[in-house]
Amino acid sequence: MKIRFFFVLSLFSLQILLSQEPVEFVNPFIGTSNYGATNPGAIAPRGMASVSPFNVAGGTNKLEKDSQWLSNPYVHENVFLTGFSHVNLSGVGCPDLGVILAMPTTGDVETNHETYGTTYKNETAKAGYYAVELDKYQIKAEVTASTRVGVSKYSFPKGKANILINLGLGLTNEQGGMLKINSPSEVEGVRTVGSFCYNNPEASYPVYFVAQLSKPSKEFGAWKNPYNYEGVEAQWMTYNDKVRIKKGFTREVVGDSIGAYFSYDFQQPTEVELKVSVSYVSIENARENLQKEVGNRSFNEIYEETRDAWNEKLSVAEVEGGSAEDKTVFYTALYHTQIHPNIISDVNGEYPEIATGKIGQTEGSRYTVFSLWDTYRNYHQLMTLLYPGEQTEMINSMLAMYDENGWLPKWELNSTETFTMVGDPASVVIADSYLRGLRNFDVEKAYQAMLKGATVTENNPLRPGNAEYVEKGYLSVESGIAGPVSTTQEYNISDFAIAQLAKALGKKEDYKKFYKRSLSYRKLYDSKTGLLRPKRANGDWYEPFDPNAGANFTKNVGYIEGNAWQYVYMVPHDIWGMIKLKGGGENFIQQLDYIFDAGHYDMANEPDFAYPFLYNFIMGENDKAQKRINDLLGRYYSNAPAGLPGNDDTGTMSAWVIYAMMGFYPVTPADPAYTLFAPKFKKVTLHLKDNHEVVIKSFIKAGEPLKYVLIDGEKNKKMFISHSKLIEASLIEMH
Known part of the structure; x- marks a missing residue:
């Protein structure tokens, strides 16, 4: 029985x-620990806006209780929540965004996040949805999002309640912002962000927003820290004593540590919905995004639409x-x-161009956040296979950046070039997509853009040190280029991609030229060690040579984020050539076994x-x-x-x-x-x-x-x- x-x-x-x-099989908590740098917040597919719980100190605050890994707004092990950020990055290794924070509280208005922050429990995360209960306030917060609008629902208990919009918190060093309260239920403004990986700080940029509440507040106001101190620590130490709050303030407030509050006095438990729309173009566009994308639809209606959108996207692959x-x-x-x-484009097709300061217009979607050193290896191939329409729009976005900036992107973020990592990866992505059958882009323009990156030898932001690379076939330790061995390999892979596209386009001489260049890593192969080694400009091996140095992000003169073992077979375009260098398949397998078995x-x-x-x-x-x-x-x-x-x-x-x-x-x-x-x-x-x-x-x-x-x-x-x-x-x- x-x-x-x-x-x-x-x-x-x-x-x-x-x-x-x-x-139903999506668990957004995966990757929120072990430095995965994801967050469990709500986002629509390819969303500009997202709503993430913010449980890291962030910015210039030195709060010790939650200090792990500040490249993202949330870490699973952290326990102290200070709000919900509305523009965020997922799975990146450097801080940026994590701004425009909303926080529901009860009782009197408190503007210091170290004081109004709280522990929490009963987290729930699904595709397009996140919920949590805030211990200090007995509030349940639920969040969802459309493409450009973050939507929250706060379930307040009876009594005094507040919704705070904090423009001072974030993950970046830039804090400047502006806000203007338009009514008891609306605030608009702008927050400055940027300096990804602390590169190119002059390229900081604005993100605009409009926030609307479903219920008008009983009282509203703005806060500002008007005091300027030379030391960041001093500013935060005196913040709670010196903050200025103005009730009913509807003029513009400008500064670093500013925010707005909306207060209520509920006679019974009450739900309030908050919609925060964003734009990288203007406040007017943020308002239009809100009106056209979500309008008067409720939290539940928006979540259902986003859930359905996720299900459609994920259904491209069925597994049994x-x-x-x-x-x-x-x-x-x-x-x-x-x-x-x-x-990154608004509902009207507008977006900020890269480098020009102008506003561009697109008929489809303009994409951003191209972490190409990572994604050229497998990600874009997957997009070409499963989402070819999106991949085509990504390529057209890269070509538009070339029109605007004069160069293909390297590590582009919100229409700024961060110049993070090494190599010329956009050429690989575009060539690979064409060779896999994508055709709905200007391949001749793309090819000319690739040639520019591969041949210009002075002031080349994609290939610094290109003059030496073209002359010698490798970058030397005297070149001043980080990781000369691995950067040489990256240039080789890009040259191989150009060669393959040239061959497909019938450009025979270019094919021969770039294919030959793609094999120049062999000049760095040391038959005695069986590894690729850094060389001096005169051709001598660099000494001392430690093949283990460089692992776990320790520095090594020859390699970027790796060591000699992790780079020796990073010649995917010439595996047969590497096998020949090894003296045959047996030696090739023996060294491959060693790399795995020795923990490299x-x-x-x-x-x-x-x-x-x-x-x-x-x-x-x-x-x-x-x-x-x-x-x-x-x-x-x-x-x-x-x-x-x-x-x-x-x-x-x-x-x-x-x-x-x-x-x-x-x-x-x-x-x-x-x-x-x-x-x-x-x-x-x-x-x-x-x-x-x-x-x-x-x-x-x-x-x-x-x-x-x-x-x-x-x-x-x-x-x-x-x-x-x-x-x-x-x-x-x-x-």
Whole structure:
């Protein structure tokens, strides 16, 4: 009887699992610990606005109780909440944004966040929704968002209550702001942000907002700290004593530590909704975004629309045959890839141009937040496969930046160039997208933009040191360029991408030229150590050489965010050439084994991302690829706050696990192909453009490697498949 009951219950549980929609498997808490730098707040797909709980000290405040990792507004281990920020970044390694904070409180108005902040409990997070209970005030706060508007619902108890809009808090050093209270239920203003990674502080920029309340307040006012001190610490120490509050103040308030408050005296428990619309163009555009995007719709209506939008986005891939935990990891990763790059254009199509100071106009969507050193390796290939329309708009956004700025982007953020990281990655992304079949952009303009980045030898922001690179084929330690070995490799990969696009466009001489340049990393190969080593300008090896230095973000003269082991095989365009340098496949595999077994592989950073898949280049070694992939999945990815191996890098870590769970991976940027291995699920259905479905079925037992593949009934000869063959297939069977 018990066995029968258990069997019936198991069938019921299975039916529940199978009936769930993709959106129900999203856990936004994944990545909020272990420096994943995500947040559990509410955002619409590709949203400009988002509403995140803010539980880090941020900015210039030195509050010690919650000080972990200030590149994002929320860390799972922190316990002290000071509001909800309305423009945020996800999965980045440097602070920016985290501003325009709203905070519901009760009792008398208090403007010091160290005093009005509170512990909290009962957090809930879903795609497009976050809720929490504030201990100090017995308030339940719920948040959701449309593309450009953050929407909150506060459930207040009976008695005095307040809603604070704090423009002083944030994650950046810039604090300047302006606000103007228009009525008992509306405030508008602007907040200055910028200086990502503390680079280029002169390129700070404004974010505009309009905030509206569903119920007019009984009393309202503004606060300002009018005192200027030489020391930041002194300002914060005296802040609580010196702050000035003005009731009923409707003139503009300008300053660093400013804010607005709206107060109530409820005779019974009451809900108040707050809508905060943002724009990077103007207050007028922020107001238009609010009116046209959400209007008078309620919190619940907006959440349902956003939830449906998320479900539609995530339904591009259906997975079956895995556990609920596996599905949660998969769909949360897909969710994270739909946050950045995000839309920066307003509903009227206006956006701030990069570098010109002008306002541009787009018919589609202008995108921003291009963390290209990370995303060129796997993220944009995934977008081309699953969301080709979005990827095309991203390319057109990059080409518009070229028109405005004279250069393709490197690490663009809200129409500013941060110049973060190294290499010339936009060329790789654009070439790869074209070679995978995207055509709805001006490829000749793109090609000319790539040539400019690759050939200009003076004052080249994309390729500093390009004169030496063109002359010698490598960057020397005397070049003054950070990580000369790894930067040489990055230039090589970009040259390979240019060569492949040149070949596709019939530009034969360019193809020969740039393909030859793409192999110049070989000049840095030391046969004695089997590694790529830094060289001096005269051709001598740089001494002393420590192949282990550079790991875990320690400095090494030769490499960026890595060491010699993590960069030796970062030549994805020339793996066969590297195998030859090694003296054959046996030596290649032996060193690859050593890198993993000695603990040199770094899952938390991009340079060695492709390493576990490189075993497939040597016949008979794919069982090791499978073992490495399974080990990495089990060790680093889970349905938990620490369920990412580290900084998500605007979706790059998430893209890796999506591929790893689907059973194919794009090893070589600008080479439209994938290597194959056993997927995590028994069935994966990809809903591609023109209503074409690709079904991937796995007949492989857990832990076993892939033996052979049938594509529409025909045996695939290798452990690789071209992009065109994959997207044209109807049924891929893995055995």
